[in-house]
Amino acid sequence: MPDTSSNTLVLYDGVCGLCNGLNQFLLKRDRKDHFRFASLQSEFAASLLKWYDINPVDLDTVYVVADYGQPSQRLLSRSNAILHVLGRLGGVWGLLRVGEVLPKSLRDALYNVVASNRYRVFGKYDVCLMPEERYRRKFLDLVAPLRQD
Numbered sequence: 001m002p003d004t005s006s007n008t009l010v011l012y013d014g015v016c017g018l019c020n021g022l023n024q025f026l027l028k029r030d031r032k033d034h035f036r037f038a039s040l041q042s043e044f045a046a047s048l049l050k051w052y053d054i055n056p057v058d059l060d061t062v063y064v065v066a067d068y069g070q071p072s073q074r075l076l077s078r079s080n081a082i083l084h085v086l087g088r089l090g091g092v093w094g095l096l097r098v099g100e101v102l103p104k105s106l107r108d109a110l111y112n113v114v115a116s117n118r119y120r121v122f123g124k125y126d127v128c129l130m131p132e133e134r135y136r137r138k139f140l141d142l143v144a145p146l147r148q149d
Contacts, residue, residue, distance in 0.1 A: 007036045008088050009065035009140065010081075011048070014039030017122035018114075019062060020129055026085065027135050034088050035138060036068060037131075042141035060115055078115075079107035 010026065012019040026035050038045045040063075046056035048065065052075045064081035067073045076084050079099070087097045099107060131139050 007068045008034050008085065009036045009038065009068040010085065011038050011040050011045045011063040011065065013059045013062070014041045014129065015125045016059075016118055017124065018118040020125070021122065022062070022085075023131075026089070027131075027138070029089055029093070030138075032090075035085075037139045038141035039139075044141035061111075078111045079104065082111070083107075 010023065012023060014020075023037055038048075040046075040049075040056070040059050045063075049056040049063070054063070054075070061077045062081050064076045064084050065073060066076055066084055083097050083100055086093045088094075130136075131142075136142055
């Protein structure tokens with residue numbers, strides 16, 4: 001079982017080209033091993049979302065579980081999720097968190113425009129993609145049971 005002491009869990013649409021692109025972007029830049037992933041289509045993600053009283057068949061957003069497995073664990077969605085992930089990357093990517101100065105309603109409206117067009121622009125796979133072997137341990141829906149501590 002991977003150490004979850006400082007993990008950020010990204011729950012993504014496994015058939016979305018944009019979402020899979022985000023995962024690849026994060027995997028290549030995750031120098032401090034912060035990120036873990038699970039497809040929204042997995043039983044793992046469905047159980048976790050039900051725990052937060054979120055409909056698990058709603059695939060219109062990326063969710064981030066900040067501080068996964070810790071008492072401070074919390075669920076973020078839409079623009080808050082993306083800004084949190086960028087902040088966790090640090091460096092120049094962390095500077096993009098300046099977007100937090102914009103009202104959440106405006107940020108989420110922009111997010112929704114991208115989300116509603118993501119399949120048309122970035123494509124859609126027939127099945128969830130399997131991660132490369134070297135990254136497989138980071139995909140909790142493939143390696144770990146659900147923790148609800």
